[in-house]
Every structure is written in C-alpha cells, then in structure tokens.
Amino acid sequence: MRLLKFLFWSALALACAPAMVLSGVALYLSPSLPDVESLRDVELQTPLRIYSTDNRLIAEFGEMRRFPINYEQIPPDFVHALLAAEDDNFLNHHGVDPMGLLRAAAELVQTGHIQTGGSTITMQVAKNYFLSSKRVFSRKLNEILLALQIERNLSKQEIFELYVNKIYLGNRAYGIEAAAQVYYGKSINELPLADLAMIAGLPKAPSRYNPIANPERTKVRRDWILDRMLTLGYIDEASYRDAVATPITARNHGANPEMEAPYIAEMARLEMVERYGDDAYTQGFNVYTTVDSRLQEMANSALRDGLQEYDRRHGYRGPESRNPDITLEQGLSLLNGYRSTGGLEPALVAAVNDDNVEIRLRREQAGIIAWDDMKWARPYLSANGMGPRPSKPSDVLQPGDIIRVTRLEGDNFGLAQIPEAQSALVVLGPHDGAIKALIGGFSFLQSNYNRVTQARRQPGSSFKPFLYCAALDNGYNPASMVNDAPLIFVDDYLDSIWRPQNSGGDFLGPIRLREALYRSRNLVSIRLMQDLGVDKALSYIERFGFSRQELPRNLSASLGTPELTPLQIAQGYTAFANGGYAVKPYLIERIEDRYGKLIDYARPAVTPELTEEQTARLQAYAERMEAEQSDEPSAAERIVDARTIYQLDSMLRDVVRRGTAVRARALGRNDLAGKTGTTNDQKDAWFSGFNPDLVATVWVGFDQPATLGRREYGGTAALPIWMRFMGPALEGVPENLPRMPRGLVTARIDPTTGRSAPPGTDGAFMEIFKQEEAPPPYSELEMGSYSNGDGSVSPLELF
Known part of the structure; x- marks a missing residue:
C-alpha cells in the first residue's frame, strides 16, 4: 500500500507539474503583457495619398503600402485559401493548437533546430502586433498567453481581419488588399480563385514565394494550397482544375498613379510634412488638391511639346551614346540602363536604310523612324547657328546609337532629344487662387527642381502691367501721350552711364500709353516710373503680392529686373483677371x-463672383465635420479700382490683338489678354495671359542662365506653350469678356494726340476713360477749354 500510495502521488505530481509550471510562468509573465483590448483601436501604418480635385490618384508616399479592409470585404474563397495554408483549425481552437505545438516540438527534438513555430493565426496576430520576430522560448510563451487573451476578447472575424491587414506580402505590400493592388492592379474582391490562392501562399515566406521573382516556386505553393482547399471541401473538383491550370500572371503595378503630376505631389507632400511631421507618412491621410486632372494633362503636353519644338529649331545635338561596333544583343543590354524621360523613350538604332531607320526599344519592341520624322535634325552648333541640312538618314544616325524617340502611330516613331532648355507652367483660378495645373520642368525624373516655385528669374516686360496699373491709378489714361525717346542716366559716383534701349533699338517719339504697352516700349516704362517716383510705384506694385525686398529700388525695376518666380507673377495677374482683388495661391x-473623415479644408479668400459657390462648399464641409456653425467665406481684398482694371484689361487684350502676342489670335477668342516678357540677351522668355476663368504663366530658359537664341523672345518661345495649353483648356467654353463697371465712358480719340478727335480725323477710335478723367469734346477744345474742372491738365505728356 505504501508503494502504491507513493506511486500514485508521484504520478499525480508528475501530471500536475507541467500545469503548475505553466501556471507559474503565466503568473510571472502576465503582468508584463500588453492589453489586448488595444487591438480594437489599433491604427495600422498607412501611406499618404495625394489626389486631384476630381479624385484621381497623383502619388503615394510611405514605406508601407497598405489598404486596410474589413472582414465583410474579404472574399470567402480567400478566407478558405488562407485557412488551408496557415491554420485550418482556426475556427475551432481557442487561440492555441496543441497538436501544432506538439508537431513543432517533435521537429525541434528530431533536427535540433526550430522548423515551424506551430503558430495559429491568433498567435501570429499576437506576434505581429505586440512581439518581436526573435525565435526564443520566452517570446513563444508570451505569444501563447496573448493568443489566449485575444481569443477571449475578440471574435474570430476580428482576429482574421487584424491578421490580413497587417501581414507583409512582398514588394512594399502590407495586407491582402495592397498585395492585390501591387501584383494585379485590382481589388482583392475582383481576383479569381487562382490569384487569391497565390496571395494566401505569401505570408509563409514573401521573398521565397514572390510571384514576380520566383513564378515557378510560387505556382508550386499556390497549387498545394488549392489541393488543400479541395481536400478540406472548400472548393469542388472543377474549380480546382481550372485554378491549377491558370498561369501566374502577377507583375509589379507600383503605386499605380492615375495621372502625371509629380511636382504637385511633391508640393503637397512638403505641405503635409510641415503640418504633421513624420506622421504624414503613416497615418493614412488622403489629400485632395485643387488640381484638375484634365488641365494638368494639357499642361504636361503643352510644356513638353513646346520645349521640344524650341529644341528642334536649334538643331540636333547627336545621340546620347554612339557605339559603332556593338552587337544587337549588347545594344539591347546597354539600352536597359536608360529610362523614359518626359515621354521620350530610349531606343537603339538597329539599322540605317535609305529612307528610314530601324530601331529597338526596351523589351525588344521594334519600330521605324521615317525620313520625314528626322530630317529636321540639322547639327547643333550654338544657340544661334546650325550645320547643313541632312540629306539622308545616315547623315544623322548610325547603327549602335542610343537615341530618344517619341511615339507616333503604330510602329512609327519620331526622332527626338531631351531638351537642354527648361520651362515652367502654372495655372491659377483667378477668383480664389486655386492651383489648377502646374509643371515645374520637362521631367521630374530628370530634375526635381520646381521652377514654378523655386526659380527666381527676371520677368522682363511681363512685369510692366503692374507699373502701367499704377500709372492708370495715378492720373494717366490709355490715351495719355508719353515720349518714346532716348534717355541717358549718369552715375557720378560709379562713373557709369546707363542708356536703356527698346527691343528693336528704335524710338517712336510721342506714343499713347495703350500702344506703348502692346508694343512693349522700354523707354515709356522708365518715364512712367520716373514720373510716379520709384518709391511710390514700388509701394503700389507691392499690393499684387510682391515683397518690397524683392523689388530693386531703381528705375530698372520698370523693365522687369526684380527676380521673381512664375508663381508670383501668376498670382499678380489674377488681380487683372478677377476685377482687382487679391487672392493667394x-x-x-x-x-x-484613412476612414474618409474630413480633418481640415481650405478657406481661401474669394472674389464676389465666387462667394455663393464658396458658401455652399464651406457649408458642406462644416456638415461633414459636424460643426455647429459653418465658416463664412472670407472676402478677397480689393486692391485696384475696378475701372482701372477694366482699362488695363482692354490694353492687355490689345497685346494679343495687335501687339507682341499677336500669334494668340489663332485661338480665335476675344477674351484673351496678357503680356510677353524677354530679358537681356534672350536669357528668359515669358508669357502671362488670362481670361476671367483662367490665369496661366509660362517661363522658358536655361537653369544656368544663357541665351535662348537671338530670335527667341517671349512671343516665340513662351507664348506657343501658353497657346498649346489655353486653346484646349478653353475649348467649348463660351467667351467671357469682363463687364464695364460704372464710372467709365468712351470718347473718340485722335491717335496722334490722344485728345478728342475732330470730325474726319483719320484713324480716330474710341478709347475708355474714367468719367472724371474723360477729355472734353472737340468743340470745347476749339474754344480753348481743356480742363477737368479742377484746374488740372489732361492728358499728362512727358517729353
């Protein structure tokens, strides 16, 4: 009996020992375990996404690509595929599968190494959210205890949802929805059974079973999962056969942007980082910009086509690489080191024939460059000179050359080259300053430098309208006569002489202010600033959004010598387009x-024309944020008399009708206005133009200032890009001429004097005047009366 009692108690002790040890371990580890209730409120790291105003994806920023979804959005076939692959007893166990742990322990005893961890999906959730990936026993014990707690607090659906949204599946994809987007460019609920099984096989080893790097190994894993699904009764025989017969079609779909606007994306990214710091990349913010995808596409095309057109006018600089003795295979290998830039694709010259050139592109696509599409390629000598015209393709290219081409139709391509000159184009909504489109250079991949916001260049004559506006607000009118005659300025201290010139080197004598603007006469601008006073003129110009520190305190500022960005110039022009109000871009x-809840929204100052629309917008946003009271629209400040703006707008429309921007008449619209600008030696070419609906500014030049060529002016280099954009942008949009405000009158003017015209005067025309500044009728002039009633004389003449 004593022996039996001893054996009984010994057996009992041995039986209880593991339980006591496990209980002791649990009591020891439990206080340090995290609270599993936090899983209910967990926020997964989700990237920053930038969208256009019409909800098209522009870019995505963040190390982890993730699209969290809920359990109801997960296809049943995927649930079954993952259970078959990872944990077929998931719905029955309580967080821990004893058989799985015993199997893992047996493998450890047999091999001396940890082969599998015996983890359930619940245990993997515990590890992924709370623990490290170190293969140590203490982590496994914590994993088991946490899994038991998770099962007590969360439903199976909640656990499964946490798991599939967290797991890493290769190629920056975290979670099954991201994997579906990365590998197939579709949502998880759009994928067939075979593709769902493939994704279900990735959690085990994303690198080993990567479908892009190892499609054969991936197929083996996928087919094993499909077989398990058949065995477990999840699918029938027909579905199994169809699925295993399906090839692996996965490829990298990247971030899959829906439009090209990298400069916009970078501007939005920088603003978000400024607001939220590093959280901007991980909190799943969705940023909706003011950019219109249609206008952005037009801007991209206009700038690139215009730059290439300029580039072709100055000749061909030759292939990017010349390899005369290279084989076709070697050439194709070399071609892989080049990437597309600004829509121009790299190509290898395979053969040169009498009337065309045969090329190969990456992925060995073949193509043809016809002689007509390359005969423009005269050798580039300098900005002002080209070599002789080529007479046959071999005068231009040789086999083995690496060149750039642009796609035409079918297998036809055109010879191209990456422009060395650069350009910037920005489009603003004149009534609130919204950036509608922006491109800061030929290619963001070529250069991240955003010339719209960062390039400070002299605007030349495109700056003159701000000075003319000051003049019109200080006693001048469009018919005022100003002398276009030589001026000489001597600096006794510096022993220097300044002899400003007009662009053509000529002088027209007394000229009306309107004509001086559309002919862009430099000497008239200098005289205007001289008469107004430099300080008074610059103080007035500040109201258009310029800083006084940016405006040089001398007469040369009248010719556009301040160094300003295209965005600043465009902002200034919005006041001309909106009737005289200040708006900010x-x-x-x-x-x-990440859940679509509105966090913040823009509250721009708007003109009266947009007030009603902005009121409705703010009301809608306030309702979404459940605010007790919506914001009232902020009224834009009036900075210029509406009558002055109308006069100036009329003068700037003459720049298009008969002045330096006369080419824009080809667009067939009467509501276009603007001003060209060209700096000394043609280093910078500008055109800023508008109608009441859009303002667009274009700059063309080199990053390191150099001449564009002696015949390259604002009207030849920048204006064509503006036209390429504005024409399609306003296609189908009715003309929108500004309304004449009260307080303006028209009078018949003698073009040679700017005064009331006598009957029968040749070329007499109607001019616009402020009521208090209107010239007296000619009958009063004959009587010797030419006053405004206050003793002042009008118009003011400078000689």
Whole structure:
C-alpha cells in the first residue's frame, strides 16, 4: 500500500507539474503583457495619398503600402485559401493548437533546430502586433498567453481581419488588399480563385514565394494550397482544375498613379510634412488638391511639346551614346540602363536604310523612324547657328546609337532629344487662387527642381502691367501721350552711364500709353516710373503680392529686373483677371483620414463672383465635420479700382490683338489678354495671359542662365506653350469678356494726340476713360477749354 500510495502521488505530481509550471510562468509573465483590448483601436501604418480635385490618384508616399479592409470585404474563397495554408483549425481552437505545438516540438527534438513555430493565426496576430520576430522560448510563451487573451476578447472575424491587414506580402505590400493592388492592379474582391490562392501562399515566406521573382516556386505553393482547399471541401473538383491550370500572371503595378503630376505631389507632400511631421507618412491621410486632372494633362503636353519644338529649331545635338561596333544583343543590354524621360523613350538604332531607320526599344519592341520624322535634325552648333541640312538618314544616325524617340502611330516613331532648355507652367483660378495645373520642368525624373516655385528669374516686360496699373491709378489714361525717346542716366559716383534701349533699338517719339504697352516700349516704362517716383510705384506694385525686398529700388525695376518666380507673377495677374482683388495661391483643398473623415479644408479668400459657390462648399464641409456653425467665406481684398482694371484689361487684350502676342489670335477668342516678357540677351522668355476663368504663366530658359537664341523672345518661345495649353483648356467654353463697371465712358480719340478727335480725323477710335478723367469734346477744345474742372491738365505728356 505504501508503494502504491507513493506511486500514485508521484504520478499525480508528475501530471500536475507541467500545469503548475505553466501556471507559474503565466503568473510571472502576465503582468508584463500588453492589453489586448488595444487591438480594437489599433491604427495600422498607412501611406499618404495625394489626389486631384476630381479624385484621381497623383502619388503615394510611405514605406508601407497598405489598404486596410474589413472582414465583410474579404472574399470567402480567400478566407478558405488562407485557412488551408496557415491554420485550418482556426475556427475551432481557442487561440492555441496543441497538436501544432506538439508537431513543432517533435521537429525541434528530431533536427535540433526550430522548423515551424506551430503558430495559429491568433498567435501570429499576437506576434505581429505586440512581439518581436526573435525565435526564443520566452517570446513563444508570451505569444501563447496573448493568443489566449485575444481569443477571449475578440471574435474570430476580428482576429482574421487584424491578421490580413497587417501581414507583409512582398514588394512594399502590407495586407491582402495592397498585395492585390501591387501584383494585379485590382481589388482583392475582383481576383479569381487562382490569384487569391497565390496571395494566401505569401505570408509563409514573401521573398521565397514572390510571384514576380520566383513564378515557378510560387505556382508550386499556390497549387498545394488549392489541393488543400479541395481536400478540406472548400472548393469542388472543377474549380480546382481550372485554378491549377491558370498561369501566374502577377507583375509589379507600383503605386499605380492615375495621372502625371509629380511636382504637385511633391508640393503637397512638403505641405503635409510641415503640418504633421513624420506622421504624414503613416497615418493614412488622403489629400485632395485643387488640381484638375484634365488641365494638368494639357499642361504636361503643352510644356513638353513646346520645349521640344524650341529644341528642334536649334538643331540636333547627336545621340546620347554612339557605339559603332556593338552587337544587337549588347545594344539591347546597354539600352536597359536608360529610362523614359518626359515621354521620350530610349531606343537603339538597329539599322540605317535609305529612307528610314530601324530601331529597338526596351523589351525588344521594334519600330521605324521615317525620313520625314528626322530630317529636321540639322547639327547643333550654338544657340544661334546650325550645320547643313541632312540629306539622308545616315547623315544623322548610325547603327549602335542610343537615341530618344517619341511615339507616333503604330510602329512609327519620331526622332527626338531631351531638351537642354527648361520651362515652367502654372495655372491659377483667378477668383480664389486655386492651383489648377502646374509643371515645374520637362521631367521630374530628370530634375526635381520646381521652377514654378523655386526659380527666381527676371520677368522682363511681363512685369510692366503692374507699373502701367499704377500709372492708370495715378492720373494717366490709355490715351495719355508719353515720349518714346532716348534717355541717358549718369552715375557720378560709379562713373557709369546707363542708356536703356527698346527691343528693336528704335524710338517712336510721342506714343499713347495703350500702344506703348502692346508694343512693349522700354523707354515709356522708365518715364512712367520716373514720373510716379520709384518709391511710390514700388509701394503700389507691392499690393499684387510682391515683397518690397524683392523689388530693386531703381528705375530698372520698370523693365522687369526684380527676380521673381512664375508663381508670383501668376498670382499678380489674377488681380487683372478677377476685377482687382487679391487672392493667394493654394494647393490643398481638403484632408481626410484613412476612414474618409474630413480633418481640415481650405478657406481661401474669394472674389464676389465666387462667394455663393464658396458658401455652399464651406457649408458642406462644416456638415461633414459636424460643426455647429459653418465658416463664412472670407472676402478677397480689393486692391485696384475696378475701372482701372477694366482699362488695363482692354490694353492687355490689345497685346494679343495687335501687339507682341499677336500669334494668340489663332485661338480665335476675344477674351484673351496678357503680356510677353524677354530679358537681356534672350536669357528668359515669358508669357502671362488670362481670361476671367483662367490665369496661366509660362517661363522658358536655361537653369544656368544663357541665351535662348537671338530670335527667341517671349512671343516665340513662351507664348506657343501658353497657346498649346489655353486653346484646349478653353475649348467649348463660351467667351467671357469682363463687364464695364460704372464710372467709365468712351470718347473718340485722335491717335496722334490722344485728345478728342475732330470730325474726319483719320484713324480716330474710341478709347475708355474714367468719367472724371474723360477729355472734353472737340468743340470745347476749339474754344480753348481743356480742363477737368479742377484746374488740372489732361492728358499728362512727358517729353
């Protein structure tokens, strides 16, 4: 009996020992375990996404690509595929599968190494959210205890949802929805059974079973999962056969932007980082910009086509690489080191024939460059000179050359080259300052430098309208006569002489202010600033959004010598387009969190024309944020008399009708106005133009200032890009001429004097005057009365 009692108690002790040890371990580890209730409120790291105003994806920023979804959005076939691959007893166990742990322990005893961890999906959730990946026993014990707690607090659906949204599946994809987007460019609920099984096989080893790097190994894993699904009764025989017969079609779909606007994306990214710091990359913000995808596409095309057109006018600089003795295979290998830039694709010259050139592109696509599409390629000598015209393809290219081409139709291509000159184009909504489109250079991949916001260049004559506006607000009118005659300025201290010139080197004598603007006469601008006074003129010009520190305190400022960005110039021109109000450019319309909840929205100052629309917008945003009271629209400040703006707009429309921008008449619209600008030695070419609906500014030049060529002016280099954009942008849009405000009158003017015209005067025309500044009728002039009633004389003449 004593022996039996001893054996009984010994057996009992041995039986209880593991339980006591496990209980002791649990009591020891439990206080340090995290609270699993936090899983209910977990926020997964989700990237920053930038969208256009019409909800098209522009870019995505963040190390982890993730699209969290809920359990109801997961296809049943995927649930079954993952259970078959990872944990077929998931729905029955309580977080831990004893058989799986015993199997893992047996493998450890047999091999001396940890082969599998015996983890359930619940245990993997515990590890992924709370623990490290170190293969140590203490982590496994914590994993088991946490899994038991998770099962007590969360449903199976909640656990499964946490798992599939967290797991890494290769190629920056975290979670099954991201994997579906990365590998197939579709949502998880759009994929067939075979593709769902492939994704279900990735959690085990994303690198080993990567479908892009190892499609054969991936297929083996996928087919094993499909076989398990058949065995477990999840699918029938027919579905199994169809699925295993399906090839692996996965490829990298990247971030899959829906439009090209990298400069916009970078501006939005910088603003978000400024607001939220590093959280901008991980909190799943969705940023909706003011950019219109249609206008952005037009801007991209206009700038690139215009730069290439300029580049072709100055000749061909030759292939990017010349390899005369290379084989076709070697050439194709070399070609892989080049990438597309600004829509221009790299190509290898395979053969040169009498009337065309045979090329190969990456992925060995073949193509033809016809002689007509390359005969423009005269050798580049300098900005002002080219070599002789080529007479046959071999005068231009040789086999083995690496060149750039642009796609035409079918297998036809045109010879191209990456322009050395650069350009910038920005489009603003004149009534609130919204950035509608922006491109800061030929290619963001070529250069991240955003010339719209960062390049400070002299605007030349495109700056003159700000000075003319000051003149019109200080006693001048469009018919005022100013002398276009030589001026000489001597600096006794510096022993220097300044002899400003007009662009053509000529002088026209007394000229009306309107004509001086559309002919862009430099000497008239200098005289205007001289008469107004430098300080008074610059103080007035500040109201258009310029800083006084940016405006040189001398007469040369009248010719556009301040160094300003294209965005600043465009902002200034919005006042001409909107009737005299100051608006500020802005890019981000609204910010939403990962769940679509509105976090913040723009509250720009708007002109009266946009007040009603902005009121409705603010009301809608306030309702989404459940605000008790919506914001009232902020009224834009009036900075110029509406009558002055109308006069100036009329003068700037003459720049298009008969002045330096006369080419724009080809667009067939009467509501276009603007001003060209060209700096000394043609280093910078500008055109800023508008109608009441859009303002667009174009700059063309070199990053390191150099001449564009002696015949390259604002009207030849920048204006064509503006036209390429504005024509399609306003296609189908009715003409929108500004309304004449009260307080303006028209009078018949003698073009040679700017005064009331006597009957029968040749070329007499109607001019616009402020009521208090209108010239007296000619009958009063004959009587010797030419006053405004206050003793002042009008018009003011400078000689």
